Amino acid sequence: xxxxxxxxxxxxTLAMTHSVTRTAELCHVSQPAVTQAMNKLERDAGQPLFRxxxxxxxxxxxGEAMSRRAARALAYLDAAMADMAxxxxxxxxxxxxxxxIAVTEYENFTLAARQxxxxxxxxxxxxxxxxxxxxxxxFERTAxxxxxxxxxxQLAQAARLAFAEMDQAEAELAALAGREAGRIVIGxxxxxxxxxxxxxxxxxxxxxxxxxxxxxxxxxDELLSALRRGEIDFLIGAxxxxxxxxxxxxxxxxxxxxxxxxxxxxxxxxxxxxxxADLAQYPWVVSPPGxxxxxxxEDLLPxxxxxxxxxxxxxxxxxxxxxxxxxxxxxxxLQALAEAEAGSMDILPLDVPExxxxxxxxxxxxxxxxxxxxxxxxxxxxxxxxxx
Numbered sequence: 001x002x003x004x005x006x007x008x009x010x011x012x013t014l015a016m017t018h019s020v021t022r023t024a025e026l027c028h029v030s031q032p033a034v035t036q037a038m039n040k041l042e043r044d045a046g047q048p049l050f051r052x053x054x055x056x057x058x059x060x061x062x063g064e065a066m067s068r069r070a071a072r073a074l075a076y077l078d079a080a081m082a083d084m085a086x087x088x089x090x091x092x093x094x095x096x097x098x099x100x101i102a103v104t105e106y107e108n109f110t111l112a113a114r115q116x117x118x119x120x121x122x123x124x125x126x127x128x129x130x131x132x133x134x135x136x137x138x139f140e141r142t143a144x145x146x147x148x149x150x151x152x153x154q155l156a157q158a159a160r161l162a163f164a165e166m167d168q169a170e171a172e173l174a175a176l177a178g179r180e181a182g183r184i185v186i187g188x189x190x191x192x193x194x195x196x197x198x199x200x201x202x203x204x205x206x207x208x209x210x211x212x213x214x215x216x217x218x219x220x221d222e223l224l225s226a227l228r229r230g231e232i233d234f235l236i237g238a239x240x241x242x243x244x245x246x247x248x249x250x251x252x253x254x255x256x257x258x259x260x261x262x263x264x265x266x267x268x269x270x271x272x273x274x275x276x277a278d279l280a281q282y283p284w285v286v287s288p289p290g291x292x293x294x295x296x297x298e299d300l301l302p303x304x305x306x307x308x309x310x311x312x313x314x315x316x317x318x319x320x321x322x323x324x325x326x327x328x329x330x331x332x333x334l335q336a337l338a339e340a341e342a343g344s345m346d347i348l349p350l351d352v353p354e355x356x357x358x359x360x361x362x363x364x365x366x367x368x369x370x371x372x373x374x375x376x377x378x379x380x381x382x383x384x385x386x387x388x
Contacts, residue, residue, distance in 0.1 A: 003044070003166065005077070005092050007037045008070050011049070014038065015067035018056030028090060041066075047177050062176045069169035072368070073162035080158035083151060085135030092130060097159035099126035103139065104148040104156040157229065161364075164230030171370050183212035184376055187223035189237020190315060195334050196253075196359070196387065197236055200379040211372060219313060220291070224248070227364060233373055235362040236380065238292050238332075243362075251361045253384035258296040258355035259336035260348040261329050263322045274350055276300055284309040285318045285329040296355040297330045319344055332359075334387065359384070 003011070006027070014023040014034065024031045042049050049063035059067050081088050102112035103123065113120040131138045138152035148156070171182030188197055193215075201213055216223065216232055224244060226232045239250045260279065268274050268282065280301055286309040287294040298306055310327070312318060318329045322345060330352070331339070339345040361377060363369075369377065 002094060003041055004094055005097070006090060007041060008166075009074060009090065010034050010037050011041055012067055012070040012074060014050070014057060015059045015063060015070075018058055020057065045173050045177075047173065062173050065172045065176065066169050068368075069165045069172070073165040073169075076158040076161045076165070077155075080151075080155040081134070083136070084155075085133065088130070088134040091133040093126075094163075096126045096130040097155070097162075099123045100130055100138065100152065101156045101159055103127050103146065104152055107146045107148065109146070161230045168368075168370050168373075171372060175371060180208065180211050180372075182370070182372070183214055184373060185214045185216060185232040187227055187232040187235040187237075188215045188217055189220060189223070189235065190313065190332070190335065193217070193315075195338050196380065196383050199383045199386075200376065203379050203383075204376050207375070208372065219288070224362070227362065230364070233363075233369070234367075234377070237359065237362075239358045239360045239362065241358070247365045249363050249365050249367075250358075251363075252358040253360040253381060254358075254388045255356050256359050257333045257357075258293055258330050258352040259333040260350055260352065261322065261331055261336050261339065261345040262348055263325075264343065264346050266322075266326060266328075266346070268328065268348060269346055274348060276350070279328055279348070279350070280305055283325070283327045285321050285327050286311055287330070288313050292355075292357045293330050293332065296352050299354070300352065334359075 006029075010023055010027050010029070010033075013026050014020065017023055017026070020031050020034050023034050027034070038050065045062065045066070047062050048060050049066055050057050051060055077092070078089065081092075098116060099112065099118075102115050103109060106112045106115060109124050109127070110120050113123040116123060127138065134151075134155075136151050137149055138155075140147045140149060167182060171180075174181035186197070197215070201215075204211075204213070216226065218226075220237075220240075223232065223235050227235055228245070228247060238256075239252060243250055262268055268279060271278055284297070284301065284305060286297050286306060288311055291313070310317075310321060315331075315335070318331075319339065321327050322329055328348070329345075331345075333347075336345065336347050340347055361380065
């Protein structure tokens with residue numbers, strides 16, 4: 001299902017007014033246009049969205065789910081369109097908004113067209129028509145290319161979130177029809193990949209063997225941006241204190257500490273009570289600046305040891321570097337325990353003071369998960385409780 005913005009607006013208005021006549025008036029279309037649009041939406045949904053009675057037209061349970069998502073999607077768009085001509089609310093199309101997103105991201109019509117799989121003139125025409133109906137400038141043409149205006153960036157972000165809402169609507173309607181649709185997209189920070197997330201995924205796979213799960217790895221700032229754009233459903237990993245931006249929410253699942261690790265047989269492991277001075281004699285592999293583990297290690301080691309360290313966010317690279325040398329490293333304790341169980345690393349018997357940090361889930365503020373997404377998050381909560 002990929003309903004047009006105009007059809008979505010008609011649908012939500014009809015769900016609120018229960019009248020084709022009133023919907024036609026409010027949406028500035030004919031009554032037959034409303035009827036045809038609703039018939040198309042029901043065909044695409046594969047199930048009735050309205051029930052007709054002498055008292056009016058009322059949404060079915062599937063229609064109520066669709067209306068709730070439509071209201072959220074339109075709220076994003078209307079807020080971004082507040083400073084634009086009113087016509088854009090009824091004239092903007094999904095292809096035009098998709099073109100806006102791509103051009104805003106790539107700042108080039110040719111690259112945007114390639115990303116969308118369309119001809120460059122098609123994308124240019126879509127962006128121009130959207131700009132015309134909005135009555136405001138969306139792009140500034142410079143010698144270095146296109147620069148999206150503030151209003152363009154706001155509308156592109158709103159369109160991303162509106163599209164995400166409609167993807168969730170499709171999944172909810174499929175569930176009501178006894179089918180599965182959509183997928184779960186998770187932004188995974190390093191800790192979650194070693195214990196918490198795999199266990200939850202395996203349990204979820206037993207419950208829903210056919211639903212796709214996509215795990216996206218990356219740096220925290222990259223995953224946070226993707227979350228805010230609606231490209232991933234939630235993040236799992238170390239929480240930030242305070243939350244990095246005001247439009248996300250964090251839920252603590254458990255606490256973890258930093259552990260110092262070495263290859264099996266490392267000379268430091270033979271010391272009965274190794275000290276920080278002992279460990280500072282060896283080369284190190286450390287996390288990138290700005291990460292909680294890096295902050296903990298910086299408090300432990302001399303500056304010159306940090307300066308000369310190998311910096312990586314890759315567990316595989318750390319594991320192989322430690323395995324083939326006398327380098328030392330730092331991981332979350334849950335990660336370190338998983339590596340130790342696999343025999344690839346040993347944990348050094350030295351506590352890292354003040355390294356306790358909360359691990360949990362980060363979502364967009366106001367995000368409303370589908371039943372399937374909520375089920376997955378409940379499994380994460382269960383696994384976190386088991387680990388504590």
